[in-house]
Amino acid sequence: MSEKITVEKKVLSENDKLAVNIRTQLKQRGIVALNFVSSPGSGKTSLLEKTLGALNNELRIGLIAGDVQTENDANRLLRAGGKMVRPIVTGGACHLDARMISRVLPELDLEKIDVLFIENVGNLVCPSSYDLGEDMKVVLLSTTEGDDKPLKYPGMFRRSSVMVINKIDLLGSSDFDMNRVKENARRINADLKIFEVSCRTGQGLGEWYDWIKHLVNDARTSATG
Amino acid sequence: MSEKITVEKKVLSENDKLAVNIRTQLKQRGIVALNFVSSPGSGKTSLLEKTLGALNNELRIGLIAGDVQTENDANRLLRAGGKMVRPIVTGGACHLDARMISRVLPELDLEKIDVLFIENVGNLVCPSSYDLGEDMKVVLLSTTEGDDKPLKYPGMFRRSSVMVINKIDLLGSSDFDMNRVKENARRINADLKIFEVSCRTGQGLGEWYDWIKHLVNDARTSATG
Numbered sequence: 001m002s003e004k005i006t007v008e009k010k011v012l013s014e015n016d017k018l019a020v021n022i023r024t025q026l027k028q029r030g031i032v033a034l035n036f037v038s039s040p041g042s043g044k045t046s047l048l049e050k051t052l053g054a055l056n057n058e059l060r061i062g063l064i065a066g067d068v069q070t071e072n073d074a075n076r077l078l079r080a081g082g083k084m085v086r087p088i089v090t091g092g093a094c095h096l097d098a099r100m101i102s103r104v105l106p107e108l109d110l111e112k113i114d115v116l117f118i119e120n121v122g123n124l125v126c127p128s129s130y131d132l133g134e135d136m137k138v139v140l141l142s143t144t145e146g147d148d149k150p151l152k153y154p155g156m157f158r159r160s161s162v163m164v165i166n167k168i169d170l171l172g173s174s175d176f177d178m179n180r181v182k183e184n185a186r187r188i189n190a191d192l193k194i195f196e197v198s199c200r201t202g203q204g205l206g207e208w209y210d211w212i213k214h215l216v217n218d219a220r221t222s223a224t225g
Numbered sequence: 226m227s228e229k230i231t232v233e234k235k236v237l238s239e240n241d242k243l244a245v246n247i248r249t250q251l252k253q254r255g256i257v258a259l260n261f262v263s264s265p266g267s268g269k270t271s272l273l274e275k276t277l278g279a280l281n282n283e284l285r286i287g288l289i290a291g292d293v294q295t296e297n298d299a300n301r302l303l304r305a306g307g308k309m310v311r312p313i314v315t316g317g318a319c320h321l322d323a324r325m326i327s328r329v330l331p332e333l334d335l336e337k338i339d340v341l342f343i344e345n346v347g348n349l350v351c352p353s354s355y356d357l358g359e360d361m362k363v364v365l366l367s368t369t370e371g372d373d374k375p376l377k378y379p380g381m382f383r384r385s386s387v388m389v390i391n392k393i394d395l396l397g398s399s400d401f402d403m404n405r406v407k408e409n410a411r412r413i414n415a416d417l418k419i420f421e422v423s424c425r426t427g428q429g430l431g432e433w434y435d436w437i438k439h440l441v442n443d444a445r446t447s448a449t450g
Contacts, residue, residue, distance in 0.1 A: 039265045039347070039370075040264045040349050040370055040371075040374055040377070040378060041369065041370025041371045067377050068350060068377060068379070068380070069376065069378070072373055072376070072377065073377075092350075094319065094348070094350035122264070122377070123348055123349070123350050123351075124264075124265050124348070125319035125346065125348050126319050126348075126351065142369065144266065144367065144369040144392065144395070145264075145266025148295075151294065151295050151297070152293060152294055152347070153265060153293055153347075154294050155293070167369065170398055173395055174425070200399070
């Protein structure tokens with residue numbers, strides 16, 4: 001068992017070196033990078049589709065869509081107007097890692113990107129351990145999954161900077177309690193920034209778009225300033 | 226990379242040996258063992274709560290509830306009337322393995338159990354690779370997660386014998402298509418037995434309970450016969 005842990009550490013430290021390299025490349029160009037993580041079906045692709053629809057004319061958006069199998073998500077993002085979309089099919093692996101990102105990054109023209117959205121594999125456990133060179137992790141949680149999830153999967157909520165609570169149009173169809181989920185999440189991570197949205201009805205998305213625009217502006221300022 | 230694969234294989238083969246040992250112990254006593262797998266929030270605990278409520282007087286039910294963190298699920302099963310419940314807190318690990326099961330099995334009186342329900346960690350990827358000595362894996366998929374999941378997470382649907390589609394009371398609140406999800410699932414695994422249920426309204430659960438009772442009866446017959 002101790003042997004297994006040693007190997008995992010070695011793999012992680014190789015991952016961390018690659019992630020530093022990715023982060024440097026992105027920072028030099030003032031690119032904001034967000035790593036979207038969640039359970040399968042929380043609405044990562046839906047949120048990115050909506051965000052493309054709203055911001056595609058204002059911002060130059062790069063997208064990397066990871067999946068265990070199929071390029072379905074990447075194709076959805078292309079159909080939603082994504083101009084720079086690259087799929088990663090992990091072929092069984094339960095998370096994206098920095099090596100996979102390093103491989104597809106040269107296929108994106110970084111000089112023409114303001115913000116890079118990386119959609120991770122749907123998995124609330126493993127992706128939390130892998131730095132992809134992002135500025136921050138954005139964890140999605142849909143109301144249909146239950147308000148206990150931050151306590152049961154604390155690693156992901158601890159390592160994320162932002163929580164997007166999706167499917168608020170379905171509040172009332174379960175015993176999901178908005179105050180309780182926030183309380184649970186902030187017990188794990190007091191600094192978590194929280195959005196409440198419905199990708200179906202559009203509710204709450206305006207605030208989310210504004211936040212993305214602010215992030216990009218701030219990054220531009222510090223890259224040029 | 227090849228080195229990592231070698232180590233994983235070694236760990237798996239140790240897991241398989243332990244799983245064979247567990248399976249033998251259970252088979253000798255005619256105990257049916259089901260390994261419940263799904264995304265976080267699909268309703269594994271809810272299905273087990275309902276099943277306890279319906280069958281606790283007829284069957285002697287053993288329960289092992291795995292979670293990354295907290296014993297919340299095990300406590301819910303105790304409150305639902307579970308008499309033989311053991312929690313496993315993996316402390317970060319993304320799946321249960323046969324070693325964890327081997328450790329808690331001696332705490333259950335196997336002579337007094339007809340059926341053993343193992344609730345895995347909520348994760349649609351990693352638990353598919355670990356044999357726990359179960360008779361079969363039961364994969365849950367809730368309608369709110371989307372009908373594309375069997376294609377995107379094929380490993381789990383290939384290695385499961387049964388698919389329980391939960392939250393059918395929420396059909397119509399998304400573009401989830403019942404025919405499409407079955408078609409997708411059967412493209413991955415033509416033999417998959419499928420139930421459609423709502424743990425909230427109770428719809429479809431009668432068929433599920435009947436199936437469990439048949440399984441237990443068959444196992445009794447072959448153990449004594």
